Amino acid sequence: MTTAISHAAAQDARPLTGGKLLIAALLIGLGNFLVVLDTTIANVSVPTIAGSLGVSSTQGTWVITSYAVAEAITVPLTGWLARRFGAQRVFLTCYLGFAVVSMLCGLSHSLGMLLGTRVLLGLVGGPIMPLSQMLLLRIFPKERATQGTVLWAMTTLVGPVAGPILGGIICDSIGWQWIFFIKVPVAAAGGLLLIQLLRGQPDPKAPAFIDKVGLGLLILWVGALQIMLDEGRNKDWFASPEIQILGVVALLGFIAFLIWELTEENPIVDLRIFRYRGFAAAATTYAVGFGAFFASIVILPLWLQSDMGYTATWAGYATGIMGILSVVTAPFVGKAIEKGIDARMIVSLGIVWLALMMVWRMGFTPDMTFLQMAWPTLLTGPAMVMFFVPVTGLAMASVGPSEQANAAGLSNFMRTLAGAFATSIIQSGWQNATRKNQTELSGVLHLGQANLDGMHTLPGPLETARALLTNLVEGQSVMLATLNMFGAIAICLFFAAMLIWLAPKPKGPIDTSGGH
Numbered sequence: 001m002t003t004a005i006s007h008a009a010a011q012d013a014r015p016l017t018g019g020k021l022l023i024a025a026l027l028i029g030l031g032n033f034l035v036v037l038d039t040t041i042a043n044v045s046v047p048t049i050a051g052s053l054g055v056s057s058t059q060g061t062w063v064i065t066s067y068a069v070a071e072a073i074t075v076p077l078t079g080w081l082a083r084r085f086g087a088q089r090v091f092l093t094c095y096l097g098f099a100v101v102s103m104l105c106g107l108s109h110s111l112g113m114l115l116g117t118r119v120l121l122g123l124v125g126g127p128i129m130p131l132s133q134m135l136l137l138r139i140f141p142k143e144r145a146t147q148g149t150v151l152w153a154m155t156t157l158v159g160p161v162a163g164p165i166l167g168g169i170i171c172d173s174i175g176w177q178w179i180f181f182i183k184v185p186v187a188a189a190g191g192l193l194l195i196q197l198l199r200g201q202p203d204p205k206a207p208a209f210i211d212k213v214g215l216g217l218l219i220l221w222v223g224a225l226q227i228m229l230d231e232g233r234n235k236d237w238f239a240s241p242e243i244q245i246l247g248v249v250a251l252l253g254f255i256a257f258l259i260w261e262l263t264e265e266n267p268i269v270d271l272r273i274f275r276y277r278g279f280a281a282a283a284t285t286y287a288v289g290f291g292a293f294f295a296s297i298v299i300l301p302l303w304l305q306s307d308m309g310y311t312a313t314w315a316g317y318a319t320g321i322m323g324i325l326s327v328v329t330a331p332f333v334g335k336a337i338e339k340g341i342d343a344r345m346i347v348s349l350g351i352v353w354l355a356l357m358m359v360w361r362m363g364f365t366p367d368m369t370f371l372q373m374a375w376p377t378l379l380t381g382p383a384m385v386m387f388f389v390p391v392t393g394l395a396m397a398s399v400g401p402s403e404q405a406n407a408a409g410l411s412n413f414m415r416t417l418a419g420a421f422a423t424s425i426i427q428s429g430w431q432n433a434t435r436k437n438q439t440e441l442s443g444v445l446h447l448g449q450a451n452l453d454g455m456h457t458l459p460g461p462l463e464t465a466r467a468l469l470t471n472l473v474e475g476q477s478v479m480l481a482t483l484n485m486f487g488a489i490a491i492c493l494f495f496a497a498m499l500i501w502l503a504p505k506p507k508g509p510i511d512t513s514g515g516h
Helices: 002-012 018-040 046-053 062-087 087-106 111-125 128-137 142-173 184-195 210-230 241-263 273-277 277-306 312-320 323-338 341-361 369-380 380-397 401-444 447-457 462-502
Strands: none
Touching: 002 323, 002 341, 018 062, 018 087, 018 111, 018 128, 018 142, 018 184, 046 062, 046 277, 046 341, 062 087, 062 111, 062 128, 062 401, 087 111, 087 128, 087 184, 128 142, 128 380, 142 277, 142 312, 142 323, 142 380, 210 241, 210 401, 210 447, 241 273, 273 277, 273 401, 273 462, 277 312, 277 341, 277 380, 277 401, 277 462, 312 369, 323 380, 341 369, 341 380, 341 462, 369 380, 380 401, 401 462
């Protein structure tokens, strides 16, 4: 009897192959997809959520940033969690926890409750991103590691693309609560099935120490900085004592965090990984490039709904159409990496391509058609793949096997935090540019009274003429501000395209297994 049980356990512990390997890989990728999807599914829904809960659109964007900040804070815990409890066990627990907390988000009836549950969702979702990458590299043989990386990158790519489309359709047809409810059965079924597939697979653990001081400092400076960015535009920035205090806390907390983490034997965020020039260059490029890209997919649906009259559904289509060509081109980019084409060149060209799409958008006009607006979005797809797939491979291939979990956590932490900060910064810049443009346009309307007199000759009261002129100025101000933001995003992307060249030239095909 004992022999039979031991034999069965040995059978279970064999590496996954064939159909089981494929299904397990897809389910692991699905977990990452759901987490990344959650970063954008609320983007086009912000006006609807804000209206439903009786708050402003500015307050509604906290739904995006609260999730992203919580996710960013918990991502660095990935290395410690994986060592202490086992990467597989933590991943599956977070997978099922994601289903439960998504249900709570959908049941929220106030902004406070929704933000609280979104924070919880970010906390359980954070470890899923780096651990999904780690588990894919673990279950795939080394010679097929690139396939695992491409699958992970594709779920990371398709998530932000599918989010606006699903969010728009669900919001307009069912209700915003269902952008959370729809993930519950998917996450629950995926997690439970994956438990069965991975039963008996090795899940090594090791003694692990948690850096409580480092974690506290991380929460302090990240939280203070994000609140400052979110509230600054509402409180006239540093003219407000509250913003001044938050700025000082964020700065001092960040400095203390750096000092502590660089001297602590077991840091919560292993900043010593930055000693690898390849990782430092790739991870920084990833953060700057992703932050700029994410800013574009935040501002685009907001502009389309607030100024162009699009519904949430059509704003979702306008944003998500970029996914078509990204799916088609991903295998070709993977092959190019395997053949040893300089990954830095692929990344740089991809980011420059993204920047040129932003430059194209700077020519947008208020009377453009959906098709005219959609072309640069559609052509963004290949550039996304050229950027995301090789840059993650470069970062992971630069570190040794023992530092893989920490490197994945740090890279994803930087990316997620960049997205959260970019969301706040782009909206602040957008509002400031709108006010500035409105002031300038009003100032140059020296013939404003003549225009009003001319409009007053038309049927209708003078107030109607004033309202028409005011709406015209406001509309043009928002339009110009949007073009200003596309220009700023393009500059950030061009900068990111140069950063990647600080990485050393890979010796042949990059080892996407990161030493696996």
